[in-house]
Amino acid sequence: MSRPFYIKQTKSGKAFDAFNLVFMVIILIVVVYPFINVLAISFNDGYDAVRGGIYLWPRVFSLENYKFVLEDSSLLRGFFVSVLRTVIGTVTAVLGNALLGYIVSCRQFAGRKFMRILFLITMYFGGGLIPVYLLMTRLGLVNTLTVYWLPSIFSAYYMLLCASYIQNLPEALFEAARVDGASELRIFSQFVIPLSVPMLACIAIYVGVGHWNSWFDVNLYSKNGTWDNLQIILYRILNQTNAISKMTDSVMIAEKMRGIQPLTVRAAITIIVVTPILMIYPFFQKYFVSGMTLGAVKQ
Amino acid sequence: MVEGIKKKAGHCWKMFQKQRQLWLLCIPIIIWVVLFAYVPMYGLLIAFVDYIPGMSIFKCNFVGLKYFRDFVLSPVFLQLLRNTLAMSLLGLTFGFAAPILFALCLNELKEGWFKKTVQTTSYLPHFISWVVAGSMIFMLLSNEGIINDILMRLGLTEKAIPFLTEGKYYWVMYTLANIWKGMGWSSIIYLSAMSSMDSELMEAGAVDGMGRLGAVKHVILPTILPTIVVQWIIGIGGILNAGFEQHLVLGNTSTQAYWDVIDTYSYRYGIQLGYYSVGTAVGLMKSIIGVALVWATNWFCRKKLDTAIF
Numbered sequence: 001m002s003r004p005f006y007i008k009q010t011k012s013g014k015a016f017d018a019f020n021l022v023f024m025v026i027i028l029i030v031v032v033y034p035f036i037n038v039l040a041i042s043f044n045d046g047y048d049a050v051r052g053g054i055y056l057w058p059r060v061f062s063l064e065n066y067k068f069v070l071e072d073s074s075l076l077r078g079f080f081v082s083v084l085r086t087v088i089g090t091v092t093a094v095l096g097n098a099l100l101g102y103i104v105s106c107r108q109f110a111g112r113k114f115m116r117i118l119f120l121i122t123m124y125f126g127g128g129l130i131p132v133y134l135l136m137t138r139l140g141l142v143n144t145l146t147v148y149w150l151p152s153i154f155s156a157y158y159m160l161l162c163a164s165y166i167q168n169l170p171e172a173l174f175e176a177a178r179v180d181g182a183s184e185l186r187i188f189s190q191f192v193i194p195l196s197v198p199m200l201a202c203i204a205i206y207v208g209v210g211h212w213n214s215w216f217d218v219n220l221y222s223k224n225g226t227w228d229n230l231q232i233i234l235y236r237i238l239n240q241t242n243a244i245s246k247m248t249d250s251v252m253i254a255e256k257m258r259g260i261q262p263l264t265v266r267a268a269i270t271i272i273v274v275t276p277i278l279m280i281y282p283f284f285q286k287y288f289v290s291g292m293t294l295g296a297v298k299q
Numbered sequence: 300m301v302e303g304i305k306k307k308a309g310h311c312w313k314m315f316q317k318q319r320q321l322w323l324l325c326i327p328i329i330i331w332v333v334l335f336a337y338v339p340m341y342g343l344l345i346a347f348v349d350y351i352p353g354m355s356i357f358k359c360n361f362v363g364l365k366y367f368r369d370f371v372l373s374p375v376f377l378q379l380l381r382n383t384l385a386m387s388l389l390g391l392t393f394g395f396a397a398p399i400l401f402a403l404c405l406n407e408l409k410e411g412w413f414k415k416t417v418q419t420t421s422y423l424p425h426f427i428s429w430v431v432a433g434s435m436i437f438m439l440l441s442n443e444g445i446i447n448d449i450l451m452r453l454g455l456t457e458k459a460i461p462f463l464t465e466g467k468y469y470w471v472m473y474t475l476a477n478i479w480k481g482m483g484w485s486s487i488i489y490l491s492a493m494s495s496m497d498s499e500l501m502e503a504g505a506v507d508g509m510g511r512l513g514a515v516k517h518v519i520l521p522t523i524l525p526t527i528v529v530q531w532i533i534g535i536g537g538i539l540n541a542g543f544e545q546h547l548v549l550g551n552t553s554t555q556a557y558w559d560v561i562d563t564y565s566y567r568y569g570i571q572l573g574y575y576s577v578g579t580a581v582g583l584m585k586s587i588i589g590v591a592l593v594w595a596t597n598w599f600c601r602k603k604l605d606t607a608i609f
Contacts, residue, residue, distance in 0.1 A: 004498070006505045013511050020404050024417045027401070030479065031420050034435040037445060041438060052443025100328060109321045110314060118332055127339020128582045130569040134352065135339055151335045154328065184320040213428035216544055220570065235430045238437065238548065263438075270434045277426050285419050 035274070042066070042268040046261030065268040068260050074225075075233060075269070081145075082212060082229040082273075089149040089211040094204050096153035101162020102192050107171065116163075119156040133220060147221045148211070158203050165199040166192060202287040209277060234269050237262060346580035366580035375564070383560040386541040389474040391534050397478045398485035399527065403515060405486065406493055418490075421483025432480055433548035437463065440472070463549075466557035473545060473558070485530075492526040493519060528606040536593030539585045561585050 036056060041049050045060035053059075069075050100119070104112045127135075132151075141147035169192070177187050193200070215231035222228050315322070341356075346366060348359035370376060401421070408414040424432065439446050442459035450456045462468045500518050509517065543562040550558035561581060569578015601607035 004501055004505070006502060007509070007511055007514060008505075010510060016511070017407070020407055021413075023404060024408065024413070028417055028420055031423060031483070034439060038435050038438055050443065052441075053445070053448050055445055096328075099324065103321055103324060103328070106321060109318055111318070111322060111325060115325060115328070118329070122332065122336040125340055126336065127342050128579065128586065129566060130575055130579045130582065131339035131342025131345065132335075133570055134342060134345075134575060135335075137352075139334075154331060184324065209426050213426075213431075215428060215430050216547070231428055231430050234434060235548065238430065238434055239551070266434055267438065270431055273431055274427055278423075281423065281426065285422065 035278075038267050038270050041264060042271045044264060046264040049264050049267075050261055062264075064260060065264045066272075068265060069268045069272065074228070075230070078228050078230040078233045079272070081227055082231070085145065085148045085214075085227075085229060086208050086211040088145070089152065090204050090208040092149050092153050093155075093158070093207045094200050097155065097158040097162050097203060098166075098193060098196065098200060099188060100154055100159045101166050102188050104159060105163040105166045106174075116159075119154070119159050123156040136221060142221050143224050143226055144221075145227050148214070148217065148227070152207075158207075161203065162196070162199065165196050169195050201284075205280070205284045205287050212276065230269065230273050234266065234273060237266050237269070343579060343583055345576050346583045348576065350576045350579075352575065362576075366577050367584055370577070370581050370584065375559075378556065379559060379561050379564055382557060383539055383541040386470055386473055386560065387538045389470060390477060390541070391538065393474055394477050394481070395531070395534055397482045399489055399523075401482055402486040402489035402493065402523075403519065405490065406519065407511070418483070421486065423483070424480040425484035427480075429480075429544040429548045432476065433545075436472070436476055436549065464551065464553045466554040469550070469554045469557040473542060473549065476545065476549065477542070488530070489523050489526060492523040496522045524604075525606045528600050528604055532593060532596045532600060532607070535596040536589050538592060539589055 037054070040054050040056055040058050042065055043061055043063070044054055044058035045062040046065065048060040100115070103109065104116045104119075106112055136142060136147055136151070141150070173191055174187050177191060182190075213231065215229070215235050218227070218229050218232040219235065222232065344356050345359075347363060348356055348361050350356065350359050405414065405418060408417070438444055440462040441447070442461065446462070447456075447459040450460065460468075462472060496519060501514060504514060504517060539561055541560045541562075543560075543566070546558040546560065546563050550563075562585070565578045565581040565585070567578075568574045568581070597607045
């Protein structure tokens with residue numbers, strides 16, 4: 001909402017508007033520019049890029065960086081793990097939270113309050129990093145894919161979101177199905193899920209972006225590197241703690257052969273990692289915001 | 300009497316029969332929540348014992364508050380506290396004000412594609428990971444990066460400034476990086492608070508000759524004040540959370556004296572070095588202080604500002 005018509009526009013107001021416009025353009029540039037800079041570096045020749053001074057456009061255009069990334073087996077595997085984790089994690093979390101939301105919003109279910117409280121407590125109290133880490137080690141979940149999605153199937157926050165949505169669905173429909181002898185799982189899969197697609201899409205986006213972006217738990221639990229995702233590979237290149245990793249060795253070899261440099265490889269991986277997010281961004285940004293404001297109301 | 304109990308029990312059983320399916324669905328969920336949420340809470344007890352992995356907590360040596368005391372008395376404690384407080388205070392001032400100012404400025408723009416574009420684009424950094432953000436920041440700030448390139452071309456500096464490896468730049472870099480990543484996203488909550496503004500108040504003000512600045516001061520700011528207070532209380536509660544992933548990404552050994560905060564210390568001791576009890580004690584102490592701070596700020600806000608979150 002801008003200036004209402006009944007508030008007079010003054011000279012200083014006009015000056016402010018001009019200044020404000022410039023200010024907003026600057027913010028726009030500051031937000032977008034780092035992406036453009038990385039994009040330019042990723043398409044530049046390695047040796048040339050190390051000299052610096054690449055602003056908006058590659059100076060010596062080259063596709064070698066992407067070729068290198070797409071040929072490297074550990075990076076391809078990382079990409080595959082990232083996709084697998086995101087898909088499994090999102091599907092299980094969406095179904096899990098929807099089911100939990102349905103259970104705690106069934107009016108005639110005696111245990112619904114108990115379940116609600118059981119989860120609400122976890123919103124305020126938690127074990128923290130180290131007890132969780134010890135538990136995962138104890139359960140033998142280190143070096144598995146399970147450790148990425150199983151501990152995040154349910155969450156109190158998404159439970160509340162789902163429950164508040166499902167409560168507003170027509171209860172009579174479920175009751176009628178129950179009278180006709182439909183099982184609860186059937187009601188859930190044939191009525192609740194199709195009716196709550198907008199809300200589920202919102203949760204899917206949040207959870208999916210979270211899984212795609214996660215790296216810290218990979219750092220903790222992927223000890224032997226079997227389940228390294230793209231983010232963690234990028235992190236290790238960034239921190240240069242990868243003396244052991246195969247990745248650097250191959251970068252070193254390629255460096256001599258084709259003018260590949262860690263800098264430009266890093267830029268190429270960065271672009272590959274953000275591209276999926278940039279692609280879904282325009283379509284789902286309305287979900288981003290609706291999810292945020294829903295959460296704000298709940299708080 | 301007995302008859303009554305029997306009847307009631309029978310009723311309960313009938314109810315249970317009817318809801319059997321739902322209870323069955325609950326069983327795996329209950330197992331899940333106990334395992335992944337309540338067992339770690341019990342695991343916090345290792346802060347009070349000499350924990351040896353694989354042993355039951357009750358068989359370990361009970362040491363009471365030893366690890367808490369050791370931490371507070373350790374030589375590194377003051378440095379950790381300094382870094383933690385310095386970075387969260389920078390966050391609570393600049394990082395806190397930035398989204399409010401941005402929301403106010405955005406609100407003054409005319410409705411249209413430009414406003415929408417600015418708003419939508421400003422959320423973007425929120426959706427990338429700190430690793431990706433760090434990768435971009437490194438490219439901008441490295442010795443060959445464009446920030447140094449611009450500074451040298453303008454003649455502001457002779458040699459490239461080592462932003463990434465010199466500790467004194469770290470706090471500023473951390474604060475700016477947080478603002479870059481979070482400003483647009485945090486502004487949503489203020490913008491949505493502004494949309495509930497009372498337009499009658501605005502009209503009444505206009506009749507009395509209120510200008511645009513007056514509208515901001517007397518109508519818009521009071522409208523979003525409760526939201527600001529709530530965010531402030533949450534912010535104070537998190538005063539000991541001065542970033543974690545950020546430091547693992549942006550920090551390096553040459554800047555450690557400036558980025559090492561309570562959380563990274565807890566992680567380093569608790570997980571990387573394997574002193575589980577020490578790390579847990581440090582983390583637990585931090586959480587308890589956080590809860591106490593939220594409670595105290597909330598009390599203060601209710602007394603003085605008449606708004607509170609609980």
